[in-house]
Structure formats: C-alpha cells, structure tokens
Amino acid sequence: METDTRTRILDAAEQLFVRHGLDATTLRMITAEAQANLAGVNYHFGSKEALIEAVFRRRLTGLNEQRIAALTAFEEAAGGAPLKPRQIVEAFFGVAIRMAADRNGGQTFMRLLGRSYTEPTEFVRTFLAEEYAEVIARFKAAFFKALPDVPQEEFLWRFHFMMGALSYAISGTEALRMLGPIDDADPEALYARLMSFLIGGLRAPLPDSVAKHIAKPARRPRAKRAA
Amino acid sequence: METDTRTRILDAAEQLFVRHGLDATTLRMITAEAQANLAGVNYHFGSKEALIEAVFRRRLTGLNEQRIAALTAFEEAAGGAPLKPRQIVEAFFGVAIRMAADRNGGQTFMRLLGRSYTEPTEFVRTFLAEEYAEVIARFKAAFFKALPDVPQEEFLWRFHFMMGALSYAISGTEALRMLGPIDDADPEALYARLMSFLIGGLRAPLPDSVAKHIAKPARRPRAKRAA
DNA sequence: GTCTATAGGGGGATAGAC
DNA sequence: GTCTATCCCCCTATAGAC
Numbered sequence: 001m002e003t004d005t006r007t008r009i010l011d012a013a014e015q016l017f018v019r020h021g022l023d024a025t026t027l028r029m030i031t032a033e034a035q036a037n038l039a040g041v042n043y044h045f046g047s048k049e050a051l052i053e054a055v056f057r058r059r060l061t062g063l064n065e066q067r068i069a070a071l072t073a074f075e076e077a078a079g080g081a082p083l084k085p086r087q088i089v090e091a092f093f094g095v096a097i098r099m100a101a102d103r104n105g106g107q108t109f110m111r112l113l114g115r116s117y118t119e120p121t122e123f124v125r126t127f128l129a130e131e132y133a134e135v136i137a138r139f140k141a142a143f144f145k146a147l148p149d150v151p152q153e154e155f156l157w158r159f160h161f162m163m164g165a166l167s168y169a170i171s172g173t174e175a176l177r178m179l180g181p182i183d184d185a186d187p188e189a190l191y192a193r194l195m196s197f198l199i200g201g202l203r204a205p206l207p208d209s210v211a212k213h214i215a216k217p218a219r220r221p222r223a224k225r226a227a
Numbered sequence: 228m229e230t231d232t233r234t235r236i237l238d239a240a241e242q243l244f245v246r247h248g249l250d251a252t253t254l255r256m257i258t259a260e261a262q263a264n265l266a267g268v269n270y271h272f273g274s275k276e277a278l279i280e281a282v283f284r285r286r287l288t289g290l291n292e293q294r295i296a297a298l299t300a301f302e303e304a305a306g307g308a309p310l311k312p313r314q315i316v317e318a319f320f321g322v323a324i325r326m327a328a329d330r331n332g333g334q335t336f337m338r339l340l341g342r343s344y345t346e347p348t349e350f351v352r353t354f355l356a357e358e359y360a361e362v363i364a365r366f367k368a369a370f371f372k373a374l375p376d377v378p379q380e381e382f383l384w385r386f387h388f389m390m391g392a393l394s395y396a397i398s399g400t401e402a403l404r405m406l407g408p409i410d411d412a413d414p415e416a417l418y419a420r421l422m423s424f425l426i427g428g429l430r431a432p433l434p435d436s437v438a439k440h441i442a443k444p445a446r447r448p449r450a451k452r453a454a
Numbered sequence: 455g456t457c458t459a460t461a462g463g464g465g466g467a468t469a470g471a472c
Numbered sequence: 473g474t475c476t477a478t479c480c481c482c483c484t485a486t487a488g489a490c
Binding site (some may be wrong): 018019020021023024114115117118119120121125128129132136140153154156157158159160161162163164165166167168169171172174175176177178179180182183188189190192193194195196197198199200201202203204205206207208209 | 245246247248250251341342344345346347348352355356359363367380381383384385386387388389390391392393394395396398399401402403404405406407409410415416417419420421422423424425426427428429430431432433434435436
C-alpha cells in the first residue's frame, strides 16, 4: 500500500461524496477517513471546491478519452461510412458501464458522476460542461451522420434521455431497491440490459408531432397508438 | 394573495431546494424568501427535516393518487384484460410529465422530485420509498400482466431506466444545455418525445443473455423492433 | 509536507417576550 | 402565531511551529 497522502485524500473524498453528497461531506470526514491532517486538503488542493474538481478530473478525463478512442476505432474501421447507431451507443455508454463495473475505484466514481449532471451546485455543472465539451461534439457529429432521418433536436432529447437511463443504471442502486429485490451484481447483464433499452429508445418511431413535419407523408392511417 | 405563513414557507422552500439543493438551502434563506420569521419553520414544522418531508408530501401524495386513478380507469375500461403497455406507461409517466408542465408550482416540484430518487441523504430515500410503495405495487402488477413474456427482473430494470429518463426529462434543463441549444418550452412536445422513447426502450428486444433463457425458441427472425 | 491551534463565519434549534 | 436574542455546534480556511 503506502499510497501518498494526496491520493488517500482523493480516494476518501470520492467514497464520501458518493455516500453523503458533496455538500454534506466535510473536510474533517475526508481527512479522518484518509488518515491525513485536516489542513492537508488545503495544502494539496487549495480548497474544498478545488478538491471536488480534482476528484472528478482524475477519472473523467480518462473516461472521455476512452470514449473518443472507441469512437475513432469504429470510424476508422468504417472508412468514412456512417456508423451503426449501436456502435456509437456502445462507444459512449458501453465505456461508461465498463468503468462502472471496475471495482478498482471506477465503480465508486461512476456512481458519483451519475448523480452529478443534475447536481444543483452551479460550479459542478459548468465544470462538467467544460470537461464534456469535446466528447459531446464528437458524438453528436457521429450520431447526426448515422441518423440523418432524425431531426437533430429530436435526437438531442433522446440522447438526454439516454443519459438519464445511464445515470440510473449506474447510481441508482439504492433507488432500485424501491422496486423490489433486484440483483445488481452482474455487470455483464447490466451492460446488455442497458444497451438494448437504449437502442430501443433511440430507434423508436418518432412521435407524431415530430414525424408530421418530415417530408415523408407516407400513409399513416390514423396514428393509432402503437404498442 | 394573502397566503398564510405555512404555505409561503413551503413555496419558498420548494423553490430554494430546487435551486440550491436540500443541504445547501438554509432555514434563513427560506424564511427570508417567505417573508417569515426564522423561528417560524420550527414552529410550523418542527425541524428542517420535517419541512423537507412536508414539501414532498404536499404534492407527491396527489401525484401518486392521480397515477393510481389513471391506471384504475384504464383497467376498468379493459374489464380484466391486460392493458397495453403504452397505457400503463401513460398512467405512470404521463401524469408526471403533465404535472411537470404545470407552471403553478408543479413544475418546480417535479424538478426537485426528479433529482431526489438518487438523493444521497438517507432519510429522503426511505421517505420516498414509503410514499411510493403503493403506486409501485399497483404498476408492477399491471406491467407483469401486460408483459408476460418479459422476465420480471428484466422488466424492473427497464422500469428503473425509464425512471432515469423521466428524471432527466424533467429536471435536466440545465444538463440539457450541455448538449447544445434546445428548446424545452413545449410540454406537449416533451410528452410525446419521452413517451415514444420510453415505449421504444420498454419494448426493445430482450438482450441475448436473457432471451436465451426463455422457453420460447420460436423462430424470431431478428426481433424486429416493436413499434 | 505535516502538524496544532484558532480565526471567523454560518448553521439549526429554542427560550421567552409580545 | 410571530418575534428577538442567543445558545451551541460545526464548518472552511489559514497562520505559524515543527
């Protein structure tokens, strides 16, 4: 073992942030858990806010690099042709699920991250927006190319819904128990489950209100509710 | 106007909880906003924790009653036959989206609620679990009856993913901006969008790892996406 | 780099007058 | 029911010894 203080603080903060939330976690809790001195946080990071950013950045940067690498690999294999939506979904969400299965810290972190998109704290949201800017630009472009029939605004909503499902898939272990006794131990099963749900949602027929704006007035006999 | 102090405190708390989170919202902020006295919170509610519960209960009870009423109406119309999945989805999620469109407080509240399933604070989660117990039991039963082919565990995960999508649909206005400029002003469009996404996900083909366990090896030529 | 001690501010809750 | 005043606790951040 013998990890250095800085790392022990990051590890402790990560775990406590997941368990209690950013705000309710105090520097005292963190330094106690990390067996470090209270002043250590400010020495190593400068402030609590800077510590929070460091906790996110430590793993988020790598996660998004992996996402871009996975997408790039698919794109090179396709040689200029549009990718299959499933491939893009895998590159974005699959990487996340895989990290969430990594018991070596990744799991803890992803639970934290899953909650953070809707975090009320302003600086966390703006910080995340910056961290995500590049990966989002890349994936938006790939999706638009792969789904030329889907209006972009419609797609962005679906992407947003997919993020919601991912967030719950990862961080919702406690919320899940509300639904009953569910086994959440098998990451492979979770991966398969989430993937088919996401693809199903992404490729669902467009709602009538949108579909009717599209230049494809093919017979639609009464828009009976499909099921 | 002339609302009473108790109501003004609830209104102020609701708004501030959405904006800053439960923890970061102080009683002083609440009473200042409500033009009430600091001691008023403890007089009317007993504690901050009790105030939080009151804020949730004020609208959540009605929401879940509406959900059950909508489901019951469908069930009575069906006369014992299984409902269409789309009807059940409408009864659960449609009611929520409609409340989220209600500018008369419902909108604010739903944003708060959307975030709260993954709330780190223990007592909020256990409180919500109690409030939801009945409605969840009713809807689980209806879904199981409507989707006899879907293994129950599989369905519960999908329900969980659907909750995630709903949560983001409602509360993710800020997170959405990360994706680009999107119009989120039209509740009808949101309703239609979310609904088709949810149905698509719910009715997606089962993942192979699950499908192969099912005693229905009937040729399924490619599990065409249902719609 | 790590510690102790403390400054300086804000939190929730309550006693008791009105 | 509403107010003021205040208790007591815990927070983050920092100064300065080691």
